[in-house]
Amino acid sequence: MAIQLIINGKPQSVDVPPNMPLLWVLRDTLGMVGTKFGCGMALCGACTVHIEGVASRSCITPISAVAGKKVTTIEGLSPDRNHPVQRAWIEMDVPQCGYCQSGQIMSAAALIAKSVRPSDSEIDDAMKGNICRCGTYQRIRQAVHRAAELHNAMVTPSSTEGPEEALDLETVEVGGAA
Numbered sequence: 661m662a663i664q665l666i667i668n669g670k671p672q673s674v675d676v677p678p679n680m681p682l683l684w685v686l687r688d689t690l691g692m693v694g695t696k697f698g699c700g701m702a703l704c705g706a707c708t709v710h711i712e713g714v715a716s717r718s719c720i721t722p723i724s725a726v727a728g729k730k731v732t733t734i735e736g737l738s739p740d741r742n743h744p745v746q747r748a749w750i751e752m753d754v755p756q757c758g759y760c761q762s763g764q765i766m767s768a769a770a771l772i773a774k775s776v777r778p779s780d781s782e783i784d785d786a787m788k789g790n791i792c793r794c795g796t797y798q799r800i801r802q803a804v805h806r807a808a809e810l811h812n813a814m815v816t817p818s819s820t821e822g823p824e825e826a827l828d829l830e831t832v833e834v835g836g837a838a
């Protein structure tokens with residue numbers, strides 16, 4: 661039976677087994693390969709997406725669990741790579757091999773959407789489930805601080821929306837290599 665959900669602002673209907681992981685649906689059924697497969701056991705964070713704005717591991721999330729829900733992937737984070745986390749990542753030249761980085765960015769984006777000025781310990785806590793084999797952790801922490809600054813500059817005092825909600829979430833291809 662087809663399962664309906666909203667991916668990057670667009671309604672999607674997928675006819676797959678209900679226990680198929682969301683990551684499989686994204687990559688293999690929908691061809692959205694910006695979200696990466698690392699461990700398949702919620703241990704590395706490479707597969708991180710937002711489910712209703714919460715950073716979540718798509719490798720252990722059955723597609724049936726997101727029926728009717730809003731999912732945001734790296735491809736939908738912004739229409740033009742202008743999300744403050746993407747801007748900070750580019751400015752700080754964070755990635756090395758890049759494989760973990762879409763997951764890192766999604767975790768960081770969820771953090772700054774709810775924390776205006778995250779401390780080092782808040783950042784470390786929010787990012788601890790995202791493993792980087794290249795050891796880019798120092799730059800990640802600096803970039804999250806920078807992303808929070810950029811986020812605060814983008815949000816007007818009268819606005820209560822985070823940048824993810826304020827942007828038009830058209831699906832665009834901004835993910836890394838497959």
Ligand code: FES
Nearest residue numbers: 698699700705719
């Ligand atoms: S692939 Fe999902 S946490 Fe590693």
Ligand code: FES
Nearest residue numbers: 757758792793794
């Ligand atoms: S940049 Fe290579 S694994 Fe993180």
